Amino acid sequence: MKRLVTRKVSIALVLSFILVASFTALAAAKPLIGVSIRSLSEERWDREKAMMETAAHELGADIMFTDANHDEALQNSQIENLIARGVDVLVIIAQNSDVAAMGVQMASEEGIPVIAYDVAVFHPDAIYLSFDSVRVGHEMAKAIVERVPKGNYMWIGGSPTDDNAYLVREGHFQVLQPLIDSGDIVLVGEQWSPAWSPQEAMMHMENALVANNDKIDAVVASNDGTAGGAIQALMEPGLAGKVPVSGQDVDLAAAQRIAEGTQTVSIFKDVRVLARVAMEAAVELANGQTPSALNGKYRNAERGIEQDAILLDVVPVTQENLYEVIIKGGFHALEDVYRNVPKSEWPEQ
Numbered sequence: 001m002k003r004l005v006t007r008k009v010s011i012a013l014v015l016s017f018i019l020v021a022s023f024t025a026l027a028a029a030k031p032l033i034g035v036s037i038r039s040l041s042e043e044r045w046d047r048e049k050a051m052m053e054t055a056a057h058e059l060g061a062d063i064m065f066t067d068a069n070h071d072e073a074l075q076n077s078q079i080e081n082l083i084a085r086g087v088d089v090l091v092i093i094a095q096n097s098d099v100a101a102m103g104v105q106m107a108s109e110e111g112i113p114v115i116a117y118d119v120a121v122f123h124p125d126a127i128y129l130s131f132d133s134v135r136v137g138h139e140m141a142k143a144i145v146e147r148v149p150k151g152n153y154m155w156i157g158g159s160p161t162d163d164n165a166y167l168v169r170e171g172h173f174q175v176l177q178p179l180i181d182s183g184d185i186v187l188v189g190e191q192w193s194p195a196w197s198p199q200e201a202m203m204h205m206e207n208a209l210v211a212n213n214d215k216i217d218a219v220v221a222s223n224d225g226t227a228g229g230a231i232q233a234l235m236e237p238g239l240a241g242k243v244p245v246s247g248q249d250v251d252l253a254a255a256q257r258i259a260e261g262t263q264t265v266s267i268f269k270d271v272r273v274l275a276r277v278a279m280e281a282a283v284e285l286a287n288g289q290t291p292s293a294l295n296g297k298y299r300n301a302e303r304g305i306e307q308d309a310i311l312l313d314v315v316p317v318t319q320e321n322l323y324e325v326i327i328k329g330g331f332h333a334l335e336d337v338y339r340n341v342p343k344s345e346w347p348e349q
Helices: 002-028 043-058 072-084 100-109 133-147 163-182 198-211 224-235 252-260 271-286 322-327
Strands: 032-037 062-067 089-092 114-117 126-131 151-156 185-191 218-221 246-248 265-268 296-300 305-312 315-317
Touching: 032 043, 032 072, 032 271, 043 062, 043 271, 062 072, 072 089, 072 100, 089 100, 089 271, 100 114, 114 271, 126 133, 126 271, 133 163, 133 218, 133 246, 133 265, 133 315, 151 163, 151 198, 151 224, 163 185, 185 198, 198 224, 218 224, 224 246, 224 252, 252 265, 252 322, 271 305, 315 322
Parallel strands: 032 062, 032 089, 089 114, 114 126, 126 305, 151 185, 151 218, 218 246, 246 265
Antiparallel strands: 265 315, 296 305
16 A cells, blocks of 8 residues: 555656646747847837836847947947847847947857847848838938028037938938929038937037027927937027928827927837737747748948848828827827827827
8 A cells, every 4th residue: 555655656757747747848949039229218219128028028038238338349238148148039229330230140050049129230140120211311301301492501410430420411402402402401510419319419419500590490300309409509599380390209208299389290119019910020030930921121332231121111290190090009108198288189089
């Protein structure tokens, strides 16, 4: 009888070990996504971090983040650390499109796929996931030209180390260059803003106003941060709201400026979709699959780079469609966007 009991206990122990091993194997099979963010001091990246985290967990993946705080060397060091911690897929929001290529190379050598999230990384092994940045720039400039078809224009670019800034510029000048060539538009200044800094943009705008005796008719700024800096400078001579200014991202401050009338347009790139698609693609890559959302190519002729790409659509947002696209679409709340506008002027719900 004792032998029978002992045998039953042994079988039970074996079965429990098998169950524990099975659960451990399942846990180990859970994809681990590493996300290298260039700086969480920028509103949109902090917001998208939360979106990615939610989406990853819904898709059954674990996720870890690093914050490079605008330091390109630190970003590569953090990427190396993510690789060492055993991530299955890397998502990189690059501080410097050239420098981050080293991070992709390190991942590639370990067989880890990489998604370049909304900022190109100049390495052929990265998959580019973004909105059509050339179209973003085109729509920005088009909205400004529709309001001011002739006059003195100031151009304020993004970071010169971010390939996105050049793609946006390309779209800008698809619209602007023919009018510059015809003499309808006089470009009184062109300045880049390292790290997309609003402070840099404000300084450029202040200098341009002084140099041109405040005679600037329109500003093509490359994102909402640089738009905010330009508008801050326009307040001093009382030109905020009179001089049209462009941007992109529709961050909360920009949405408020559009509601108030100091910013003319911001290009809405639904980052909720971007974050979700990034996590879906990452899980597919972790499982050895080709991302189902692939729909194009990213090419950089200067560096001889061609990458698979996922390109998403964009929407220009002005006062006319701010409520419809941003409020009804659930991106920002009505009371947040219109808080500086008298309630009598709020849109009807």
